[in-house]
């Protein structure tokens with residue numbers, strides 16, 4: 001299952017899994033079903049399915065997992081890519097940071113990610129263990145903003161910092177169930193999130209990345225997720241995927 005799987009990093013991950021012979025439940029907001037339909041046409045309905053799902057809702061996430069079970073698909077990997085970003089300072093000329101905005105970002109990014117992790121873990125725990133005694137892997141998406149939070153990113157950086165912080169305790173909690181937990185902290189990737197910015201700004205951002213000297217390709221994120229799924233020793237850690245970029249203040 002890939003949440004936020006209709007767009008950007010999630011879409012590239014779903015495509016990577018489908019191309020590698022896997023089956024993917026794309027769980028995304030109902031408004032994204034058109035984008036998911038494109039993937040279903042590309043890979044076939046036996047490889048890709050769509051579940052309308054708000055990650056903050058227990059009912060929706062349980063529904064997506066139930067749809068997998070109904071299709072006789074086991075859940076071996078749960079990848080959380082659903083996320084939102086806002087820009088606002090703690091205090092600006094407009095006044096203090098809007099508290100509702102802060103709560104919304106925490107709700108979608110942090111609580112949504114944990115909601116998916118806990119419910120996916122319950123489903124994975126019923127899988128038969130493989131030769132390593134493992135039943136599945138939970139993969140979260142943070143951001144380098146978790147470590148290098150910029151001016152105006154207090155809500156976003158907090159939400160992503162919590163995702164990196166939950167990685168080790170989730171891995172420890174789920175070790176007895178044979179379930180791993182990893183987090184990827186991407187740098188700057190060319191997805192609709194960044195495509196919103198003027199091209200000049202996109203080029204400038206790409207030029208700041210040491211090596212490779214360009215924005216990340218979402219396929220490279222999908223490739224890392226594929227490696228995490230297949231490498232049984234990766235557990236309890238956050239991996240930066242950023243071409244050695246460190247964000248300035």
Ligand SMILES: NC(=O)C1=CN([C@@H]2O[C@H](COP(=O)(O)OP(=O)(O)OC[C@H]3O[C@@H](n4cnc5c(N)ncnc54)[C@H](O)[C@@H]3O)[C@@H](O)[C@H]2O)C=CC1
Nearest residue numbers: 004007008009029054055081082083143186188189191193
């Ligand atoms: N693009 C980048 O450079 C970076 C992205 N990230 C993170 O990667 C993740 C994916 O970002 P992108 O692919 O760039 O963004 P995107 O905007 O292309 O995709 C995000 C997807 O999440 C879905 N989504 C949003 N709220 C949701 C909810 N409540 N329930 C279910 N789905 C929901 C959206 O519908 C969308 O399909 C996000 O968590 C973002 O914070 C982190 C670092 C860098």
Ligand SMILES: C[C@]12CC(=O)[C@H]3[C@@H](CCC4=CC(=O)CC[C@@]43C)[C@@H]1CC[C@@H]2C(=O)C=O
Nearest residue numbers: 085086087143144145156186187188193194
């Ligand atoms: C997501 C990330 C950090 C941001 O907050 C910005 C986003 C690009 C588009 C944006 C424009 C704005 O006006 C508000 C901020 C933001 C949403 C950036 C793309 C990658 C950044 C990130 O997470 C890096 O790790």
